[in-house]
Amino acid sequence: MPHRTEDIEIGLLLEALYQRYHYDFRHYARASIKRRLLQARSHFNMSSVTALQERVLHDPEMLPRLLGFLTVQVSEMFRDPSYFRALREQVLPHLRTYPSLKVWIAGCSAGEELYSMAILFREEGLLDRTLFYATDINPEALKAAEAGIYPMDRLRKFTENHQKSGGKSSLSDYYTADYGRAVFDKSLRNNVVFSDHSLVTDAVFAEMQLISCRNVMIYFDRGLQDRAVGLFKDSLTRHGFLGVGSKESLRFSRHASAFSEFVPEEKIYRKREP
Amino acid sequence: MSAPPDRAVVIGASAGGVQALLALLPSLPADFPWPVLVVLHVPADRSNVLAGLFEAKCSLEVKEAEDKETVRPGVVYFAPSDYHLLIEENGDLALSSDEAINYSRPSIDVLFESAADAYGERLVGIILTGANNDGAAGLAAVAAAGGVALVQDPAAAYARTMPQAARQACNAALVLSLERIADYLKGLKAE
Structure with missing residues (x-):
């Protein structure tokens, strides 16, 4: 299946995060990381994943906020x-x-x-x-x-x-x-x-x-x-x-x-x- | 090993879902050529008995989905309780413990949206009985990607909220009785 634009954008953003900040999500299971990135895009009111990438590349303060989406984990004490x-x-x-x-x-x-x-x-x-x-x-x-x-x-x-x-x-x-x-x-x-x-x-x-x-x-x-x-x-x-x-x-x-x-x-x- | 199938059936159900699925899954023949992925809301408890319950009544193999497992045609996969189920574009199943969506984990929307990405028009999405809105956005995503969207007739469903919400969110959805949905699935071909 030919790659959709959004999937190309996601690959590029993950590459940018790695090259700029050394956070490496490139080999995370893609379906979940995509969900999280699209949530972040809509939370930050960005028109596209590319716009999100532009922002995080140029604004280091954006990084922790994006990491909050990419690494979000909900756990419990004594889970299981x-x-x-x-x-x-x-x-x-x-x-x-x-x-x-x-x-x-x-x-x-x-x-x-x-x-x-x-x-x-x-x-x-x-x-x-x-x-x-x-x-x-x-x-x-x-x-x-x-x-x-x-x-x-x-x-x-x-x-x-x-x-x-x-x-x-x-x-x-x-x-x-x-x-x-x-x-x-x-x-x-x-x-x-x-x-x-x-x-x-x-x-x-x-x-x-x-x-x-x-x-x-x-x-x-x-x-x-x-x-x-x-x-x-x-x-x-x-x-x-x-x-x-x-x-x-x-x-x-x-x-x-x-x-x-x-x-x-x-x-x-x-x-x-x- | 042969390449993973390039098509799938995804089914979402909640309240009354066990009965509805019992009217549907056992009618599928042993040589059914598509994989079937199911999210059924059950109380969050690890002792998941769904796969065993259906395995005994189905001609198809039925199992609980495992992380990183490659999907096979003619197998029914149930999402484990307390985990989201997703499908990757390479045909691997993936689980996630991300937060609940609409109070649901597993979430029908999460499965359907990832399946719409992975399979596009070679996907059949089915929303059955249920008392919440999970699956409505997912079914719309299935249809938007060119897949087939089916909804159990709310008038005949044990709980009508979920099929009604799905129908409203997805204009392209066909509203069918369980029998007709079963007929539709039995008509699916290998190619």
Whole structure:
């Protein structure tokens, strides 16, 4: 099928973003990125994707606003409670045997998963010996993650999820209510490094016992998924654990054989012996 | 492996959708030459039983759509609950956990709009019973790209809001009974 003008424009805008700012969305799954770009175009009242490209190329202040559209992620604390239950009951008993731990939340967005994980580790008595890396490509998301503040109306769902995950405490122990917002306890992030890191262009930076990267790789094309999974493989210690989203799988990956299924129904994998 | 098909049927349904689909999908023959992609709104819960329910009653293979899976003709793919389903131009399925559209995830609009992009005139879009407006914009996109737009007769639908909204948004849509929609699909040829 011949390329439509709009598809050409989208390809050019992604190329422009890469060359000008080194944000590389060129190998994101195209149908979703197109939806997001068209949303941005209409939000910014641009007559075309080309007009949007012109604006972002010449106005650096436009970049974070566009990134907000391209990387938007809506998550919940303890999303998929059974995933956290499996970590608690099946993965943490192995992690307990290490004197110190490194855990990577890759694509942490506004921090919901990070705080969930920190609470889980505190409940299990592992928080003090764990260093968390929370990474994302969107600086605004990292700021939000570092702040750890969520609208109070989301807390009902978070609390329900936490209980279903086998939570041993009350979620309200970890935040204070402040004018309609829940402000999470900063002691949860004493040992958290927030960092700008791209699964597309950046490299291994530490050796982890656990990596959680959920609903991030579904936005990548197959080649990029392979790159990300390869990065995880190289970042994990022997027998390290990798958790991906409930509808994600390593099955189609070039690196599938480097992992065994540890809790298949929760998409928790374990690195095999080299 | 043969090239992925260059055509598809997309179906959207909400309230009353299971019954409507049970009147439609089991009537398709085992050699039905098009892939069928379905968004059916169900409560957001991971234990998705739809594919199993329909698999038992259909001659076609029925499965839950998986990310990066290449579509095959004669297979019915259901969007998993709590994820949007899209189709890429290369014939790969894609899932997304982007925000709900019109309170819906999966969203019929998201599937239909991506399918309209991928298949153009070689696409049949069908809106069945439902009590919200999801799918109206999607069906209009199907028709605008030259595809065939079908709507279940609202008067005979379990919930009429969705087919009515789709008809209003899409002048080109044909309003048909479930039986006639089934007949139309059975008449689709491999070429």
